[in-house]
Amino acid sequence: MDKPELRSLTLERLTAELEAMGEKSFRAKQIFGWLHQKYIRDIDEMTNISKPLREQLKIKFTLNNIKIVEKFSSMEDNTVKYLFDIGNDIVIESVLMRYSYGNAVCISSQAGCRMGCSFCASTIDGLERNLTAGEMAQQIYEIQRDRGQRVSNVVIMGSGEPLDNFENVLDFLEIIHDKNGNNLSHRHITLSTCGIADRIYDLAERQLQITLAISLHAPNDDIRRRTMPIAKKYDYDTVLKAAKHYADTTKRRVTFEYALIKGVNDSAENAEQLASRLRGIMCHVNLIPVNDVSEAGYTRSSEKSIKAFADILKGRGIETTVRRRLGSDINAACGQLRKRYKENRGV
Numbered sequence: 001m002d003k004p005e006l007r008s009l010t011l012e013r014l015t016a017e018l019e020a021m022g023e024k025s026f027r028a029k030q031i032f033g034w035l036h037q038k039y040i041r042d043i044d045e046m047t048n049i050s051k052p053l054r055e056q057l058k059i060k061f062t063l064n065n066i067k068i069v070e071k072f073s074s075m076e077d078n079t080v081k082y083l084f085d086i087g088n089d090i091v092i093e094s095v096l097m098r099y100s101y102g103n104a105v106c107i108s109s110q111a112g113c114r115m116g117c118s119f120c121a122s123t124i125d126g127l128e129r130n131l132t133a134g135e136m137a138q139q140i141y142e143i144q145r146d147r148g149q150r151v152s153n154v155v156i157m158g159s160g161e162p163l164d165n166f167e168n169v170l171d172f173l174e175i176i177h178d179k180n181g182n183n184l185s186h187r188h189i190t191l192s193t194c195g196i197a198d199r200i201y202d203l204a205e206r207q208l209q210i211t212l213a214i215s216l217h218a219p220n221d222d223i224r225r226r227t228m229p230i231a232k233k234y235d236y237d238t239v240l241k242a243a244k245h246y247a248d249t250t251k252r253r254v255t256f257e258y259a260l261i262k263g264v265n266d267s268a269e270n271a272e273q274l275a276s277r278l279r280g281i282m283c284h285v286n287l288i289p290v291n292d293v294s295e296a297g298y299t300r301s302s303e304k305s306i307k308a309f310a311d312i313l314k315g316r317g318i319e320t321t322v323r324r325r326l327g328s329d330i331n332a333a334c335g336q337l338r339k340r341y342k343e344n345r346g347v
């Protein structure tokens with residue numbers, strides 16, 4: 001069996017492992033602090049841990065590190081895109097966005113994705129592998145280290161479907177919010193899913209204070225099935241019911257993401273239908289001008305139709321925002337950069 005990866009262990013699990021090795025539980029806290037507060041990359045950097053114990057740790061565990069391979073800074077805004085090497089020629093991407101309230105990072109939860117949404121670049125080559133909890137956390141740590149600034153908000157909206165990597169994502173959420181580690185409030189974390197309804201119920205049961213975002217991108221089953229294969233497994237009503245359950249259980253407002261694609265889902269009629277479907281759900285709609293993905297042949301809706309769409313929703317009492325398009329000059333949309341990198345290297 002593979003050795004456990006040290007950075008992916010929750011404090012509870014690390015404590016159990018250390019106790020099984022005959023160590024006191026405070027050692028687990030020290031080690032956890034080195035990994036998740038000081039962001040070390042090598043077990044030998046744990047200077048208050050004795051050399052024999054460090055050697056034992058190296059025998060029992062691995063400590064995988066992701067490495068920055070490229071960095072692209074947007075000339076239009078302060079967005080920075082990071083490409084990380086996670087080993088075996090696999091790369092993933094994360095994006096740092098600077099807002100007035102602080103630094104937000106968009107992290108990947110999988111290398112690639114198997115959901116197959118037709119407008120999304122992350123899924124074109126399928127799923128390469130799930131990311132571990134440690135690899136999700138380290139995207140944040142390496143960016144913090146690179147900028148010398150703290151990341152205050154995290155969105156799990158990079159490549160991958162987080163609810164298709166459920167256990168690792170839950171461990172990540174526990175690790176990142178642990179006060180003995182990075183201590184990031186769950187209220188500052190958003191998890192975005194294409195709508196795996198069964199897992200939304202499982203997540204609701206955990207009663208975490210994270211924000212759930214659901215990629216809806218359509219006002220009905222017919223249109224949704226055209227762009228999102230998951231809609232064939234979980235129909236519109238099923239997804240909305242799960243969303244309502246999540247909001248009712250956690251008392252957290254759910255976000256619906258809606259990427260506007262010209263001539264596909266952006267008519268006034270589409271907006272009216274969306275408004276009636278969302279009635280009674282504590283929610284917020286985030287309209288996203290679709291980023292062009294040449295493979296799919298979709299183009300962004302005009303500014304005028306985006307505004308008209310937003311106005312209809314608002315007029316029907318639905319809180320609506322239009323996402324600012326950050327970093328479009330550096331291919332900051334989901335999976336675009338990684339894809340370009342792979343193509344250039346012929347991987």
Ligand code: SAH
Pocket residue numbers: 115117119120121156157158159160161162192193194195213214215257259288289290291292293333334
């Ligand atoms: N798998 C998750 C999270 C990753 S995608 C999900 O589906 O929500 C993050 C968001 O970007 C999703 O809403 C996704 O639908 C959207 N997205 C993907 N490709 C896009 C594109 N070309 N333009 C705009 N949004 C896109």
